[in-house]
Amino acid sequence: MGTAAPDASVRLLGEIARGDRDAFARFYDLHAALVHTFALRILRERDEAEEVVQDVFVQVWRQAETYSRDRGTPEAWLITLARSRGIDKLRSRRRRDEMVRPADNPDRLPEPAVLESAAGPAEARATLGGALADLPATQRRVLELAYFDGFTQSEIAAHLGEPLGTVKTRVRSALDRLRGALAARSGAERT
Amino acid sequence: MSPVNHDQRLEQAAEVYALGALDGQELAEFEAHLATGCAACAERLRETREALTVLPESLPPVAPPPALRARVLERIAAERPPTAAPVGLRPERRPNRVLWWAGWVGLAAAAALLVVVNAELRSTREEMRALQARVATLQTELGQREEALRFLSDPNVRYVSLGGLKPTPEASAWLLWNPATRQGLLLARGLPAAPAGQAYELWALAGARPVPAGVFSVDAGGRGLLRLPPLPAEHTYDAFAVTLEPAAGVPAPTGPMHLHGKV
Numbered sequence: 001m002g003t004a005a006p007d008a009s010v011r012l013l014g015e016i017a018r019g020d021r022d023a024f025a026r027f028y029d030l031h032a033a034l035v036h037t038f039a040l041r042i043l044r045e046r047d048e049a050e051e052v053v054q055d056v057f058v059q060v061w062r063q064a065e066t067y068s069r070d071r072g073t074p075e076a077w078l079i080t081l082a083r084s085r086g087i088d089k090l091r092s093r094r095r096r097d098e099m100v101r102p103a104d105n106p107d108r109l110p111e112p113a114v115l116e117s118a119a120g121p122a123e124a125r126a127t128l129g130g131a132l133a134d135l136p137a138t139q140r141r142v143l144e145l146a147y148f149d150g151f152t153q154s155e156i157a158a159h160l161g162e163p164l165g166t167v168k169t170r171v172r173s174a175l176d177r178l179r180g181a182l183a184a185r186s187g188a189e190r191t
Numbered sequence: 192m193s194p195v196n197h198d199q200r201l202e203q204a205a206e207v208y209a210l211g212a213l214d215g216q217e218l219a220e221f222e223a224h225l226a227t228g229c230a231a232c233a234e235r236l237r238e239t240r241e242a243l244t245v246l247p248e249s250l251p252p253v254a255p256p257p258a259l260r261a262r263v264l265e266r267i268a269a270e271r272p273p274t275a276a277p278v279g280l281r282p283e284r285r286p287n288r289v290l291w292w293a294g295w296v297g298l299a300a301a302a303a304l305l306v307v308v309n310a311e312l313r314s315t316r317e318e319m320r321a322l323q324a325r326v327a328t329l330q331t332e333l334g335q336r337e338e339a340l341r342f343l344s345d346p347n348v349r350y351v352s353l354g355g356l357k358p359t360p361e362a363s364a365w366l367l368w369n370p371a372t373r374q375g376l377l378l379a380r381g382l383p384a385a386p387a388g389q390a391y392e393l394w395a396l397a398g399a400r401p402v403p404a405g406v407f408s409v410d411a412g413g414r415g416l417l418r419l420p421p422l423p424a425e426h427t428y429d430a431f432a433v434t435l436e437p438a439a440g441v442p443a444p445t446g447p448m449h450l451h452g453k454v
Binding site for chain 2: 045054058061077100144148151152
């Protein structure tokens with residue numbers, strides 16, 4: 001997905017903080033597709049994903065002045081905002097579903113069907129490229145279950161039926177490899 | 192454990208935290224540590240968040256519909272500018288000097304008078320407020336007793352028992368529920384005091400749909416009393432549940448479920 005030069009986005013955020021609505025529209029045009037794609041992947045539901053996009057950009061308008069470059073790129077900020085809202089909605093939906101069947105263990109993963117569809121290996125291969133392509137499928141799976149589907153490492157262990165320790169190790173290895181790949185890539189870009 | 196290992200463990204926790212996968216004791220520990228303002232962990236968190244953006248960025252993009260852009264821009268147009276600092280109107284000419292002085296003297300006298308009157312009013316108002324609060328407390332207590340009596344004597348009233356779930360297995364509650372009028376009175380026992388900013392929320396379950404049925408807190412003895420608000424008539428409620436939520440209440444449950452019972 002094309003990403004705008006961070007500097008242009010930082011400049012736009014400065015103008016938005018001063019109440020510039022045109023700058024806001026340009027910022028939206030640069031980043032709405034990323035936020036929308038991400039929200040859609042988390043929620044897999046059009047209306048809720050659009051709500052997330054709207055909420056995130058309203059928050060950008062209100063809080064542009066609190067953004068500071070040393071806390072990360074504008075993209076990372078947007079993605080953090082979008083993930084937090086998306087996962088909140090997802091958990092709220094799961095909680096609602098869970099309430100209907102409270103006789104079961106309340107700790108169990110509420111939506112196995114969602115989980116199964118959440119990270120089909122074929123889809124993962126088709127959609128995740130670059131630094132992720134080198135990741136073994138099992139490592140990519142735990143990253144996706146956590147990042148896109150909002151499950152914690154204990155929940156992932158319960159779902160996969162594997163010991164928590166194994167899942168933790170896999171999460172650690174996945175994060176290490178991801179960082180390594182990105183460091184190598186940004187190193188290559190610089191030279 | 193040596194300090195070096197300790198730091199490493201926390202910085203590893205920062206990465207798992209950025210991924211959103213940290214939970215349980217590790218999550219509590221890390222959040223407590225982060226709250227101390229550890230710069231190394233904050234930096235590691237920032238770096239990892241930055242690295243993880245590769246996940247959403249490598250998804251095939253799905254453009255949002257143009258109507259959404261229009262809606263967002265409409266929302267923004269209705270909002271005040273983020274740094275709303277309207278420039279005040281300036282008088283075009285200096286006012287006449289004598290009038291200016293007279294105006295100040297008059298204003299000063301009026302201000303002094305206002306201070307005196309305000310102080311009087313404030314003390315009277317405080318007394319009234321204390322009395323009103325006392326009356327309100329008594330009325331509430333009386334009302335609750337009458338409510339309970341009325342409920343107990345109504346033949347339509349059902350007794351619903353709610354049992355404690357995993358977070359508070361020892362908690363329980365009973366609900367006097369009148370399905371005909373959709374009124375009810377809940378008494379919960381054995382619940383821990385809700386953390387600051389949170390409260391318990393009761394839900395009336397109509398099949399798959401949870402309907403908010405009031406927010407309550409518990410006293411030092413773990414007891415909470417709630418008179419249910421009038422519930423919408425279009426549903427048949429077949430169960431009730433209590434979750435922990437933000438103190439203002441939420442339209443749909445988000446927190447852990449503490450109590451549940453079927454009608």
